[in-house]
Amino acid sequence: MQEEKAALRRQLLERRNNLSTLDILEKSNQIIARLMTVPSFSAARTVLAYISHGTEVNTHGLIRSLLSQTSREVLVPVVADRQRHTLLLSSLHQWQELSTGAYGILEPTEVRERPAESVEVCLVPGIGFDVRGNRIGYGGGYFDRLLRSIRGTTIGLAYDFQVLDEVPNQEHDVPVDAVVTEKRLLYRDTLR
Known part of the structure; x- marks a missing residue:
């Protein structure tokens, strides 16, 4: 299972890393526009947003926009302990x-x-997702540990090619409630 995940992680990362800066910007803008239509996101007063880096779905503009809305609190993850792979x-x-x-x-x-209990919506990065909300991250388990404590809605942001019919998952993997891509919005409870 670990080898299968690692191979899939490499394959999806390679494809993501081949995106041009313009592709990243255009697709990210489409993803964020679709995210805005999600009722739980629109209603959330406390949003946990990952700060994108590299070729991830870009969240910088979204975070800046959220910061300008006085009715919302923006939370971001911080690496608390590299040995234990934990975030605060x-x-x-x-x-x-x-x-x-x-x-x-x-x-x-x-x-x-x-x-973590204060989070109403958590935006989750990932290298791959499937239609049931299972996710492949970077392999450190940081977000899986965090997601166990989140009671609000969890939403993965991904380019459409990152969403597969199925990704390998294990007991410790925590699925997201929804995945938003530039082409579609997938809810875990409505897809089998």
Whole structure:
């Protein structure tokens, strides 16, 4: 199972890394526009958003937009412990508070820790998803550990080619409630 996941991870990453900057921007904008139509996202007052890096679905514009909405609190993940592969959540007030942190990902310079239970919607990165919400991440288990504590709606953001009929999953893997791509919106409970 681990070898199968690793091979699929490499294959999907290679394809994602071949996207042009323009493709990333165009597809990301389409994904974010579709995300805005998700009722749980529109209604959420507390949103946990991953800060994209590399060829991930770009969340920078979305986060900046959310920060300008005084009715919403924006939380971002921060690597808490590299040995234990754990994240903590920090409230973000301004984009300028970010600097390069663990793994080259932007993180707040001042951590204002917030409980996972406060998250109403969690935006989840991934290398691959399937139509049942199963996900393949980077292999460290950071988000799987975090997702166990999230009571709100979890939404994976992905390019459409990253969504497969089935991805290998194990007991410790935590599926997302929905996946948004530039072409479709998939809800876990309505797809078998």
